[in-house]
Amino acid sequence: MNKKMIIYFSYTGNTKSIAEMIQRELNCDILRIETEVPYSDDYDAVVSQGQDEVNAGYKPKLKPINVDLSKYDTVILGTPVWWYTYAPAINTFITENNLSDKTIIPFITNGGWLGHTVEDIKSATGANVINPISIKFNTSDLSTNIKDIKEWINSLK
Ligand SMILES: Cc1cc2nc3c(=O)[nH]c(=O)nc-3n(C[C@H](O)[C@H](O)[C@H](O)COP(=O)(O)O)c2cc1C
Secondary structure, eight states, X not given: OOOEEEEEOOSSSHHHHHHHHHHHHHOOEEEEOOXXXXXOSOHHHHXXXXXXXXXXXXXXXXXXXXXXXXXXXXXXXXXXXXXXXXOHHHHHHHHHXXXXXXXXXXXXXXXSOXXXXXXXXXXXXXXXXXXXXXXXXXXXXXXXXXXXXHHHHHHTO
């Protein structure tokens, strides 16, 4: 079995756009994680709220997820960087689901400060974390070379 699934969280849409790019190429299943209480449209307020949530190790309640993870051995996990680590919604997801026997391939969008996101995914999941990519955006404009992203996606085939 070598079945892959894309699972991602996205607040402003950057991680979503990359997730959908990967999905078009790999044609695999895809799941968007969403918090039960949506984040506000006030970006600066969310930046501040996110800092509190990350510092507290907060795990927001997620909308119900209907997926049988046992059918997949590889999770292509997408998150924006929130305060140098993965977003709180990903914190909830990886706490509520045992991924320790999976391979995780992270794609991490950020504004240039990746922090300790990859290491945190490793230590929180105990999974085999391989082939991570950091993808930089300037607000909503992609800064990482699209060719590099396409090469990375091809390496997943
Ligand atoms: C709460 C919050 C915290 C952030 N912290 C960081 C950070 O530590 N480092 C960084 O490079 N970018 C940071 N950013 C920028 C996002 O990681 C970046 O814009 C990302 O691509 C957004 O992805 P999304 O559109 O899928 O939500 C932060 C954004 C938010 C909203």
